[in-house]
Amino acid sequence: MEALNDFLARRGIYTLVMILFFLGVYGMVLSKNYMKKLMSMNVMQVAVIFFFLCFAQKEGATVPILVPGNVNPADYINPLPHALMLTAIVVSMGTTGVALALLMRIKGFYGSVEERDVLRRASK
Amino acid sequence: MNISVHAPVFIVLLPLTASLLCLFCSRINRCLGIRLMQLGIFGSLLSSLYTTAEVLRHGGATQHYWMGNWQPPIGIEFSLDPLNCAVVCTITFIALLVSFYSESFLTEEDWLHSGGYYTLYGLLVVGLCGMVITGDIFNMYVYLEVMSLSGYGLIAMGGKKSMLAAFRYLLVGTIAASLYLLGVGYVYTMTGSLNMADIAVRIQPFTHTPLFAFAVACFLVAFGIKMALFPLHGWQPDAYTYSHPGAAGLIAGCMSKVPAYAMLRFFFFMFGVHNVVMSNLMNVLGLMGIAGILIGSFMALAQYDFRRMLAYSSVAQLGYIAIGMAMGNMYGYIGAVLHIINHAFMKCCLFLVIGGITYRFGEVNLYRLGGLNKKMTVSTVAVCFAVLSMVGIPPTCGFFSKWYLMLGAYEGQQYIYIAVLVVSSLLNAIYYFRIIEQMFVQREASLTEIHSPHTKFGLPMSMVLPIGVTGLGILVLGIYSMDIVTKVIQIGLPEVLLR
Numbered sequence: 292m293e294a295l296n297d298f299l300a301r302r303g304i305y306t307l308v309m310i311l312f313f314l315g316v317y318g319m320v321l322s323k324n325y326m327k328k329l330m331s332m333n334v335m336q337v338a339v340i341f342f343f344l345c346f347a348q349k350e351g352a353t354v355p356i357l358v359p360g361n362v363n364p365a366d367y368i369n370p371l372p373h374a375l376m377l378t379a380i381v382v383s384m385g386t387t388g389v390a391l392a393l394l395m396r397i398k399g400f401y402g403s404v405e406e407r408d409v410l411r412r413a414s415k
Numbered sequence: 416m417n418i419s420v421h422a423p424v425f426i427v428l429l430p431l432t433a434s435l436l437c438l439f440c441s442r443i444n445r446c447l448g449i450r451l452m453q454l455g456i457f458g459s460l461l462s463s464l465y466t467t468a469e470v471l472r473h474g475g476a477t478q479h480y481w482m483g484n485w486q487p488p489i490g491i492e493f494s495l496d497p498l499n500c501a502v503v504c505t506i507t508f509i510a511l512l513v514s515f516y517s518e519s520f521l522t523e524e525d526w527l528h529s530g531g532y533y534t535l536y537g538l539l540v541v542g543l544c545g546m547v548i549t550g551d552i553f554n555m556y557v558y559l560e561v562m563s564l565s566g567y568g569l570i571a572m573g574g575k576k577s578m579l580a581a582f583r584y585l586l587v588g589t590i591a592a593s594l595y596l597l598g599v600g601y602v603y604t605m606t607g608s609l610n611m612a613d614i615a616v617r618i619q620p621f622t623h624t625p626l627f628a629f630a631v632a633c634f635l636v637a638f639g640i641k642m643a644l645f646p647l648h649g650w651q652p653d654a655y656t657y658s659h660p661g662a663a664g665l666i667a668g669c670m671s672k673v674p675a676y677a678m679l680r681f682f683f684f685m686f687g688v689h690n691v692v693m694s695n696l697m698n699v700l701g702l703m704g705i706a707g708i709l710i711g712s713f714m715a716l717a718q719y720d721f722r723r724m725l726a727y728s729s730v731a732q733l734g735y736i737a738i739g740m741a742m743g744n745m746y747g748y749i750g751a752v753l754h755i756i757n758h759a760f761m762k763c764c765l766f767l768v769i770g771g772i773t774y775r776f777g778e779v780n781l782y783r784l785g786g787l788n789k790k791m792t793v794s795t796v797a798v799c800f801a802v803l804s805m806v807g808i809p810p811t812c813g814f815f816s817k818w819y820l821m822l823g824a825y826e827g828q829q830y831i832y833i834a835v836l837v838v839s840s841l842l843n844a845i846y847y848f849r850i851i852e853q854m855f856v857q858r859e860a861s862l863t864e865i866h867s868p869h870t871k872f873g874l875p876m877s878m879v880l881p882i883g884v885t886g887l888g889i890l891v892l893g894i895y896s897m898d899i900v901t902k903v904i905q906i907g908l909p910e911v912l913l914r
Contacts (some may be wrong), residue, residue, distance in 0.1 A: 310693060312593075319586055332589050339596045346604050372603070375553055379596060382560045386589055389567055393582045396571070413579060 304345050312338035325397065325404040329390050333339035336383040340376045421467070422462040423493045425479040426503060427545045429458035434537025441530025448526070452515050452533040455553065456540055456777030460507040463544070468498040475610075475906035479550070485551070488610040494550030497907030498752060501800035501899070502676050503547045505756050506669050509763050510540045512881035513668075516767055517661025519774060519866075519875045532572060536662060538565035543673050552599050553609045555677065559595065563588045570658040571697035577657035584650040591640035598633030600609050601626055606786055615685045617624065624691040631696055634681055641674035644737055661768040663722070664881075668763030671729060672755045679751060683909040688743040691712070697741045704737030705835050721769045721781040728805070731839060731848045732758050738832050745867055745912045747823030752904050754816035757892055758803070761813060764801040764885035768794045771874045771882060776862040786859030789839045791873035795854050795887025802847040804889045807840050812892035819900075 310409025315338060347369045353361065355370040394404055401409045422738070433455025441448030480493040485497050495503075514536060521529040537584050542562025567588070571581035583612050603609060604619040605626060621627045636647065643651035686693055712733030718724035740750030771794050772778060772787070777879035788795040804813035817836060872879040892899070 312597075316590065319590070325582065328586055331587055336589070339593045342597065343600050346600065349805065357422070371602075377559060377866050379554075382557070382592075385564055386560070386592075389564055390582065393567070393571055393578055394586065396578045397582060400575070404864055409579065415575060 305342070308338050308342045308345060310337075311341065314338075325394055325406060325407045325409070330396065331388070332390070333383065333387060336386075338377075340383075342374040343376050343379070363404055417884060419465065421458065421480075422465045423478065423495055423548060424482075425462040425525075426459050426466065426866045427541050428539045428542070429462070429604075429709075430455045430537045434534045434541065435536060437534045438527075438530040441526045441533070441747060445526045445529055448530045448533055449518060450501065450539050453511070455537060456507060456511045456514050459544065459887050460504070460511050462529045463503045463507050464496050465766050467497075467504055470497055470500050471902070474890050476864050480533060482777075483579070485664060486857050488608045488613040491554050492550040493548045494612065495548055496819070497903045499676070499680075499900050501756060501903050502673075503544055505549065506543050506673070509668050509759060509885070510536075510543070510665055512884055513662065513664040513763070513767070514688050516664065516770070517659075517883040518772075518877050520659070520661040532569070532659070532661070535565045535568040535572075536665070539569060539662075539670075541666065542566075545722070546673050547676060550611050552602065552611060552614070552808070556592070556599060559674075559677075561788075562670065563592065563672070564642075569662045569666060570654050572659040572662075573657045575657075576653075578658075580653035581747075582656045582783050583816075584654045587640055587650045591637045592862070594640075594740075595637035598630045598637060599796045601630035601633065604879045605630070606900030607630055611680070611685055613701065618878055621743075622692060627628045628655050628692045630688060631692055634678070635696060635700065638674045638678040638681075639703070641732055642671045642678065642733050642736075643732055645710060647731060648707070648711075651730065652723050654725040655729065655766075656720060656722045660773050663766045663770055664763040664885075667725065667729060667766045669797075671733060672736075675733060675755055679755075681742060681769070683748060683911060687911045689911060694743070697743050699831070700737050701829070704734040704741055705732060705831070707734030708835055708839045709842075712839050712846070715799075716842065716846045719780055719782055721772075721779050721784075721849050721850075722766070723779065725765050725769070728843070728846070729758075729762060731843075732762070732805075733882065734839075735836075737819060738835070739816075739823065741824040742827045742829060742832065744817050744823050744827050745908065746826055748908070748912055749900055749904055750816050750819030750823055753819060753896065753900065756899070757812040757889075759817050760885055760892060761801045761804050761843070763773060764882065764889060765798055765886060767878070767882045771878050773865055774878065775874060777865045778862055781853060783860045783862070784855035787854045789821065789859075792873065793872050793883050793886075798854065799851060800886045800889045802851055806844045810890050810893050812896055813889075815893060815896040815900075 315331045315335025318334065319328050322328050322331060349368050353364055354366045355367040361367055397409065398404050401412045403409055409414055425747045433452050437448045437452050440451050466892050475497045477496040482491045521532055538561055542558050542565060545558035546555055546562060549558060567581045567585050570584060571578050602614060605621045606614050608617055613617045655663065658666050664779050676829060682688060682693065688697065708731045711734060713726050715727035715731065717726045718727060722760050736751045739747045769779065771791065800811055804811035807814045821833055821836060824830065870876055
């Protein structure tokens with residue numbers, strides 16, 4: 292019990308993030324529908340964003356805002372990963388937008404976003 | 416206030432500005448947008464040449480450009496040394512040629528189509544150049560995504576099957592980008608820094624930890640996917656085959672070389688090659704390279720679509736770069752760098768020619784190109800140079816990169832690489848010489864002309880010139896390869912190889 296507690300406290304969140312990441316990859320590989328593949332891709336991207344946010348945390352630290360008395364780096368959490376992830380979120384939104392546009396064209400051209408139908412029509 | 420100190424940032428700033436304005440200018444006049452974009456890329460070429468001259472004038476010392484004058488490790492910097500100067504000059508030169516080349520494909524399109532094409536094209540150039548000259552690993556992620564997203568767009572513009580190819584590439588490319596971001600996260604937790612030069616110093620105490628191994632593995636897979644290294648190349652043949660014929664030269668020529676360059680930068684300049692993790696990783700990379708060379712060559716043998724054959728040949732050629740890195744010594748490194756530059760020219764030339772054939776005849780089957788030497792003289796001569804270079808016949812540049820790779824393999828006593836290089840050269844000869852045979856020996860195939868030529872070269876001048884220049888470039892790079900090695904690459908060797 293002690294060991295489990297210790298594990299969950301130290302590694303629990305990272306384990307969950309890793310499961311989420313590979314869940315996304317699994318979905319991208321195995322789902323038969325392009326829309327579902329796209330959604331799994333978003334799950335994978337969110338896992339990476341969570342990973343950055345997790346390692347920015349510190350125990351007993353506060354928000355990184357300049358107020359009197361909040362000058363010691365140990366007292367506030369690291370703001371840089373959050374700033375990086377703002378960029379990554381924008382990028383993932385852009386990727387999703389491009390992917391949705393492509394899906395609309397695929398739907399218009401092949402009449403379906405099911406992998407089976409699309410491949411059958413593409414091979415004709 | 417001297418404007419020339421800002422030359423490094425103009426390499427990305429000029430095409431970026433031009434591509435943002437391109438669509439509006441195209442609305443006013445279709446030609447204005449195209450010219451604006453070409454002007455932007457030309458400016459980018461000039462600034463990269465100026466920067467290269469500046470770096471060489473300082474004896475190869477790294478030149479730094481600090482964004483907004485924030486000093487690293489806090490600020491983002493562009494750091495230019497002889498290695499990335501050589502690569503960025505290659506990219507901007509090819510980009511300029513291909514931007515003239517693709518005009519002819521867009522003459523019948525409306526303003527939205529041509530403006531959109533050139534906007535994406537400019538953003539692709541921004542991404543490629545930015546990835547090469549940046550000195551910050553998160554900044555590199557942003558440029559990687561700029562490159563990838565505009566690349567997806569250009570591939571999707573190719574026609575019928577291209578949407579599917581682009582969508583698949585998008586899925587796989589996003590896995591690569593996510594893994595790269597994970598790797599950045601691990602490096603950041605170890606070192607607390609995102610600046611490459613800073614990381615190179617701070618990461619040394621961690622080089623035996625599992626965390627370091629995991630980060631390096633993430634980077635290997637991420638760049639491996641982007642550069643289409645053998646088991647990770649599944650997206651590449653479709654993407655190259657169905658991409659827009661105008662942009663295929665840049666996509667095939669540069670889009671896979673830049674991740675290869677980034678891998679070189681990470682492994683040799685940041686992580687070092689003399690620790691346990693990296694030497695194991697080099698073995699993996701070497702195996703991937705060998706498998707890629709052999710399987711890529713055999714797959715290329717089996718193709719009858721010219722473009723798909725070139726795509727599989729790219730898998731094999733990227734394997735050369737991989738084994739050059741895997742040797743981990745000076746000659747292997749020089750061979751890898753030289754092959755990045757040379758292969759960009761060779762593959763660009765071949766894709767420009769097949770684009771020209773598609774433009775005039777709408778034909779991509781390589782067994783239906785008989786008697787083409789009479790119809791398209793310049794193009795077939797350029798193909799000859801490119802093919803000889805691919806096989807590795809001396810005055811052309813392909814020979815010299817293979818020569819350095821062999822020297823590296825000999826010095827490291829990894830004789831398996833020499834055997835693979837010889838076998839793959841023979842395979843290259845088999846599948847490339849049949850093109851020459853078709854074009855020069857076979858009797859004339861009955862081809863229907865879609866666009867009949869108005870010039871005596873068989874293609875519009877804006878297409879003949881880039882083809883001729885890349886064909887000549889292969890020869891020139893070969894003749895001056897000694898100068899490139901001693902005056903540019905050797906003065907910018909990474910520190911790990913000098914010990």
